[in-house]
Amino acid sequence: xxxxxxxxxxxxxxxxxxxxxxxxxxxxxxxxxxxxxxxxxxxxxxxxxxxxxxxxxxxxxxxxxxxxxxxxxxxxxxxxxxxxxxxxxxxxxxxxxxxxxxxxxxxxxxxxxxxxxxxxxxxxxxxxxxxxxxxxxxxxxxxxxxxxxxxxxxxxxxxxxxxxxxxxxxxxxxxxxxxxxxxxxxxxxxxxxxxxxxxxxxxxxxxxxxxxxxxxxxxxxxxxxxxxxxx
Numbered sequence: 472x473x474x475x476x477x478x479x480x481x482x483x484x485x486x487x488x489x490x491x492x493x494x495x496x497x498x499x500x501x502x503x504x505x506x507x508x509x510x511x512x513x514x515x516x517x518x519x520x521x522x523x524x525x526x527x528x529x530x531x532x533x534x535x536x537x538x539x540x541x542x543x544x545x546x547x548x549x550x551x552x553x554x555x556x557x558x559x560x561x562x563x564x565x566x567x568x569x570x571x572x573x574x575x576x577x578x579x580x581x582x583x584x585x586x587x588x589x590x591x592x593x594x595x596x597x598x599x600x601x602x603x604x605x606x607x608x609x610x611x612x613x614x615x616x617x618x619x620x621x622x623x624x625x626x627x628x629x630x631x632x633x634x635x636x637x638x639x640x641x642x643x644x645x646x647x648x649x650x651x652x653x654x655x656x657x658x659x660x661x662x663x664x665x666x667x668x669x670x671x672x673x674x675x676x677x678x679x680x681x682x683x684x685x686x687x688x689x690x691x692x693x694x695x696x697x698x699x700x701x702x
Contacts, residue, residue, distance in 0.1 A: 487632050487696050494636035498644055508539040509607045511565050511641045517595050518564020519543035519557055526553035533595065535604035555669055558662045562646055562681040566688035569638030572631065573692035577699045581631035585619045588612075588634075632696050639692045643685045646678055 497503045516533050520543050523530050528547035535541045543561075547553055575584040592612040599605050618630045652658035653674065663674035
């Protein structure tokens with residue numbers, strides 16, 4: 472920890488900090504957040520899909536909509552751990568993906584991070600069941616592919632850092648949006664409300680859990696990104 476702190480103080484990695492500020496602006500600015508939120512939705516629904524498969528459920532399909540909402544449909548027991556874990560996975564998946572990416576970037580493996588995301592998008596494409604969803608996944612994968620093929624290693628590292636920051640920061644905003652919708656009575660079938668009905672634990676508890684995962688991921692991932700090799 473002492474060595475890491477010394478590296479942080481001595482790195483002077485202004486590029487990583489600038490990438491974080493840019494990501495913050497992209498998340499807070501409504502005009503940029505609305506289209507880019509599709510990236511967060513892809514990660515969210517991907518989290519549901521992966522955990523559904525890991526818990527033994529059958530994945531029927533994923534739909535991504537132009538209003539940046541999404542739906543992952545799986546079949547299996549309507550109650551029990553598999554369904555609970557599947558519902559829990561969506562919101563933290565965004566932050567945890569950003570955290571894993573940050574570890575790869577600070578380990579000088581940004582190309583692994585970019586190609587790993589492309590591979591996951593390719594697998595997700597097999598499960599997408601609507602035209603807008605296909606378009607969203609293909610465009611996202613195309614951008615990452617262009618960076619991986621055409622950008623220099625320095626630009627790859629910077630773009631990967633920007634994506635990580637965006638996932639880490641952007642993973643928190645939908646939870647706040649969900650809270651506002653619930654206060655207006657417009658989210659009765661949200662992941663949190665479904666979990667409340669399944670487990671008896673209040674929806675607010677699940678939202679607090681997601682916030683904590685997101686905040687810890689942001690702090691740890693942000694620390695790692697500020698230690699990334701100089702670009």
